Amino acid sequence: MHTLQRKDWVLSTIPSLRPGSKGYIDFWKTEKRKCIEGVWVNGVWCPPQLYFYLNFWHIKVAVSVYSKAKKILKPFFRVVEWEMMYHYTEAIGFSGFEEDEEYTCHRAVRDFKDGDTLHEVIRPSCTRKDGSLKKYIPARKYLRMTRDKGLGKPLYLNTNLNFVDLQSRGTGKSYRASCLIAHNWLFDGYTDYDAYFQDQRNGEIQASETLVGAIDTFYSKALLNKVQEGLKYLPGKYESSEGRVTPPPFSKKYTGSFEPGEAAISRYKSKKAGMTEWKGSGSQILHRSFNDNPLAGNGSRPGRAFLEEVGFFGNLLESLGALKDCMSESGVLIGTIYMMGTGGDMTGGATEQVQAVFYDPEQYNCVVFQDEYENSPKSQGFFLPFYKADNEFLDKETGLIDEAKSIAKCLRERERLKNGKDTTAYSKELENRPLVPSEVFLITNSNKFPIAQLKEQLGLVQTSTESHVKGKLGWIVRDGEGKLTFKPDLTGELRMPGYPIRRGDNDNQKSRDVETEGATHIWEHPKPGLSYGHYASGLDPYEKEEALNSISIGSLFVIERGCLENGGYDRIVAEYTGRPDSGTTEFYTNCMNLIEYYNSHECLYESNVNQFKGFLENRHKLHLLAFTPGVISNRVKDSNSSYGVYVGNKKVKNELLQHGDDFLRKQVNGQGKLQLQYIYSEGLLKELIAYNDDGNFDRVIAFCCAVTQSVQLETVELTPQKEQAPSVFAGRKFFTNHTSGYSPRSPSPQMRKPQHTFLPPNGR
Structure with missing residues (x-):
C-alpha cells in the first residue's frame, strides 16, 4: 500500500463557522465534494467513503487495549479501512478516472475484440482523444497506483458486483458497514x-435506496443502531449566541423509523405561503427481516443491500436470487449486495450456503480474491484475519499493524488453550479469531470431534510429500478375466472432490466443478490371503435428484482393522468419493468394485438412500451389504429392509458419530499417537473439522459407517485364510453371476463369510 500517514487524510480540526457566511459555505461545499468524489493527496486517491469515515463518522472506540470502557470518537486511521474501501469501490462499478488518457478499468475494454463496437455511452471513457482504445488495467491494481498528479473524478461505468466479507471478531466490520449505509443515504x-x-x-x-437485513433482526438492528449513533454525532452543528441551533450540514431530516419492517425516508414537511409540501430527496434506508422470507426485499429497488451475519442465513441463496431480481434492470445488476459474516456466528446448514458463495464467488457475481492463506489455487471471497486489524499493535500515524507480533500472540494463546483440559476453549478461539478462512466456518457447539488435533493433522497432510500420505488415484476395474485390478491415474487428470463442494448445475455439466467426478484413492492395497473381516467399509450414497442450491456427493471408505501386522491400530486404506456425470450406475459400480477388491463384506451403508441395495440385488450381490448392526442400540429398521443404517433418526446418527469420535481419539499402543494421525484423506479431515448437525457431510457419514461396521466385527478373529479346494457346488452353473463368475446364493470360498458369532443385528 501507499506510505501516506494520518495527517495526509484526516482534517486536523473542523472549524466552527457562522452558517451562511462565505467561509462556512466554501468549507462545507469543498468537504461535500470530497465525500462524494473522494480526494487526491500526493498522487494517491482517497475513496469518498473512506474520507467520510475518517473525518465525519463516529464509533465506539477503546482508547487503548487496557481501557475498561469505550468512548464515542472518530475511527483510528488503519490500513485495513483503506483496503476495504478500495474493495468496496471495485464492487460498486469503478471504471477509472476522468482525466486518465492512458488507462481504463472498464471491463468492456478487457473483453474487446477486433470487429466489436463500443457502446456510445462508454466510448468517451474508454478511448483517447485520438479515438484509440485506452489500455485496460484491473481496478484492484489501478486503485493502488501512485501518480504524478491527480486524475480528476472517479468513473463508475462497470456493472456492479456483490461482495462477500468474512472476518474475525473485533475487526470493526459493523462500524465500516454502518458508515457505508449512512454514506449512500x-x-x-x-x-x-x-x-x-x-x-x-x-x-x-x-434518491438512493439502501436495504439492511438479517435472518434475525437482532443483528440488523444492532447494525442500524451504529448507523443512528454515527448520524447523531455528525460534526458541524452550530449554536448562535442567541441560542439558535443549526444542525450539521450533512445531517438529514427524515420520517419513518429504523425499526424492522419500516423505512427511514429523507423527507420532511415544509410550510410556504400557507401551503404544506414535502421536501427532501426521498432517499431511504429499509430494514427487513429475511427469517422464513427470502422475498423480504421485494417491492424495493435498492442500489445497496447489506446482509448482516450471513452465517445464520438458512435461505441465503434463495434470498440472493430474489434480491438480484430487485436490483437488476434489463438483466443488468445495478446494485451491490454486501454480505457480512463473523467467525463464531455460524450455524448448521446456513454455514453451508455461505461457504457456497465464499468459495465460488463468480457463481454469485461477487468480487473475486485468490487464497493467500491456505494455499488453494481456487478463487474465494474476501477474508480478513484477526491479525490484520489488531489495534494492540497499531501505529496510529501510519495505520500499519505489526502483523508478525499479532500472529505470534495468537499462536501462543492457541498453544496454551490446545494443551488445556477444556478443548472447547481452543475451538472457540479458532472460531472467534480465525487466521485462515476455513476457521470462520467452524461450529463448535455441534462438532463432536477433536478439532485441534484434526487441524494439526490436516496441516501435515497438506504439506507432506511422502508417498504413503499422498497415496494413488485411479479406478478399480475388471480385466479380461473378470479379475479386479487397480488402474492408476498416470496422466494426473483425476481429482478428489474438495470441501466444500462447489455448487453445480445438473442441466449443464460444463458448469460442474471437474472435481465432483471424483476418483478412487488408495493408500494401501489389500493384503493377500486374509480372511473375511479384516477390512470394514462404509458408504454414504446420494439421491439421483439434488437440491438446486447444494450438491451432494457419494463417499465410501475402507478401513483395515487393527492387528499386529499394521501396528495394532485401525486405519483408512482406501476412499472413493465423487458424483460421476454419467449417473448413479457408474457410482454404484465403482463402490461395488472397491468393496470386492478389499473383500470388505459387509459394507454398512446409509439406508436413507436405498438405490444401492436395489443395484446390488439386481446383480445378485446383496451379500456385500451389512445388516443393521447390533452395536447401534437405537437402531431403526426403515421401511425398505433391515440392511444398512437409517441416519435420518437422530439417535442413530449420534451413535454413528460417537463411534467415529472414539476411533479418532483412540491411542495407538500407548505411543501417545491417536488413530486420527493415520488419516490421510484431506477431504475427510476438512469435513470432520467443519462438521455440524445441520450441514451436508458425506465423507463423515461414510467414515462413521465404516467405523461402526468395524466395531460390529470385533468378535471376528482375524487370521490368515488357508487355501481351499473349490467347492463342486460352487463351480456349477446354477444362478451363476456372469460378471463375477460365482453363485450369488453360494459365494466362492474366497468370498464366503466364516461362521463366527456376531452381536445380534437388529434383533436377529
Missing part, C-alpha cells in the same frame, strides 16, 4: 458533485 447515491449541484438547482434530486 446522506449523499443520495451521488458519485459526481457537479451532477449533484446541478440537480439541486434544477430541483431534480436523485
Whole structure:
C-alpha cells in the first residue's frame, strides 16, 4: 500500500463557522465534494467513503487495549479501512478516472475484440482523444497506483458486483458497514458533485435506496443502531449566541423509523405561503427481516443491500436470487449486495450456503480474491484475519499493524488453550479469531470431534510429500478375466472432490466443478490371503435428484482393522468419493468394485438412500451389504429392509458419530499417537473439522459407517485364510453371476463369510 500517514487524510480540526457566511459555505461545499468524489493527496486517491469515515463518522472506540470502557470518537486511521474501501469501490462499478488518457478499468475494454463496437455511452471513457482504445488495467491494481498528479473524478461505468466479507471478531466490520449505509443515504447515491449541484438547482434530486437485513433482526438492528449513533454525532452543528441551533450540514431530516419492517425516508414537511409540501430527496434506508422470507426485499429497488451475519442465513441463496431480481434492470445488476459474516456466528446448514458463495464467488457475481492463506489455487471471497486489524499493535500515524507480533500472540494463546483440559476453549478461539478462512466456518457447539488435533493433522497432510500420505488415484476395474485390478491415474487428470463442494448445475455439466467426478484413492492395497473381516467399509450414497442450491456427493471408505501386522491400530486404506456425470450406475459400480477388491463384506451403508441395495440385488450381490448392526442400540429398521443404517433418526446418527469420535481419539499402543494421525484423506479431515448437525457431510457419514461396521466385527478373529479346494457346488452353473463368475446364493470360498458369532443385528 501507499506510505501516506494520518495527517495526509484526516482534517486536523473542523472549524466552527457562522452558517451562511462565505467561509462556512466554501468549507462545507469543498468537504461535500470530497465525500462524494473522494480526494487526491500526493498522487494517491482517497475513496469518498473512506474520507467520510475518517473525518465525519463516529464509533465506539477503546482508547487503548487496557481501557475498561469505550468512548464515542472518530475511527483510528488503519490500513485495513483503506483496503476495504478500495474493495468496496471495485464492487460498486469503478471504471477509472476522468482525466486518465492512458488507462481504463472498464471491463468492456478487457473483453474487446477486433470487429466489436463500443457502446456510445462508454466510448468517451474508454478511448483517447485520438479515438484509440485506452489500455485496460484491473481496478484492484489501478486503485493502488501512485501518480504524478491527480486524475480528476472517479468513473463508475462497470456493472456492479456483490461482495462477500468474512472476518474475525473485533475487526470493526459493523462500524465500516454502518458508515457505508449512512454514506449512500446522506449523499443520495451521488458519485459526481457537479451532477449533484446541478440537480439541486434544477430541483431534480436523485434518491438512493439502501436495504439492511438479517435472518434475525437482532443483528440488523444492532447494525442500524451504529448507523443512528454515527448520524447523531455528525460534526458541524452550530449554536448562535442567541441560542439558535443549526444542525450539521450533512445531517438529514427524515420520517419513518429504523425499526424492522419500516423505512427511514429523507423527507420532511415544509410550510410556504400557507401551503404544506414535502421536501427532501426521498432517499431511504429499509430494514427487513429475511427469517422464513427470502422475498423480504421485494417491492424495493435498492442500489445497496447489506446482509448482516450471513452465517445464520438458512435461505441465503434463495434470498440472493430474489434480491438480484430487485436490483437488476434489463438483466443488468445495478446494485451491490454486501454480505457480512463473523467467525463464531455460524450455524448448521446456513454455514453451508455461505461457504457456497465464499468459495465460488463468480457463481454469485461477487468480487473475486485468490487464497493467500491456505494455499488453494481456487478463487474465494474476501477474508480478513484477526491479525490484520489488531489495534494492540497499531501505529496510529501510519495505520500499519505489526502483523508478525499479532500472529505470534495468537499462536501462543492457541498453544496454551490446545494443551488445556477444556478443548472447547481452543475451538472457540479458532472460531472467534480465525487466521485462515476455513476457521470462520467452524461450529463448535455441534462438532463432536477433536478439532485441534484434526487441524494439526490436516496441516501435515497438506504439506507432506511422502508417498504413503499422498497415496494413488485411479479406478478399480475388471480385466479380461473378470479379475479386479487397480488402474492408476498416470496422466494426473483425476481429482478428489474438495470441501466444500462447489455448487453445480445438473442441466449443464460444463458448469460442474471437474472435481465432483471424483476418483478412487488408495493408500494401501489389500493384503493377500486374509480372511473375511479384516477390512470394514462404509458408504454414504446420494439421491439421483439434488437440491438446486447444494450438491451432494457419494463417499465410501475402507478401513483395515487393527492387528499386529499394521501396528495394532485401525486405519483408512482406501476412499472413493465423487458424483460421476454419467449417473448413479457408474457410482454404484465403482463402490461395488472397491468393496470386492478389499473383500470388505459387509459394507454398512446409509439406508436413507436405498438405490444401492436395489443395484446390488439386481446383480445378485446383496451379500456385500451389512445388516443393521447390533452395536447401534437405537437402531431403526426403515421401511425398505433391515440392511444398512437409517441416519435420518437422530439417535442413530449420534451413535454413528460417537463411534467415529472414539476411533479418532483412540491411542495407538500407548505411543501417545491417536488413530486420527493415520488419516490421510484431506477431504475427510476438512469435513470432520467443519462438521455440524445441520450441514451436508458425506465423507463423515461414510467414515462413521465404516467405523461402526468395524466395531460390529470385533468378535471376528482375524487370521490368515488357508487355501481351499473349490467347492463342486460352487463351480456349477446354477444362478451363476456372469460378471463375477460365482453363485450369488453360494459365494466362492474366497468370498464366503466364516461362521463366527456376531452381536445380534437388529434383533436377529
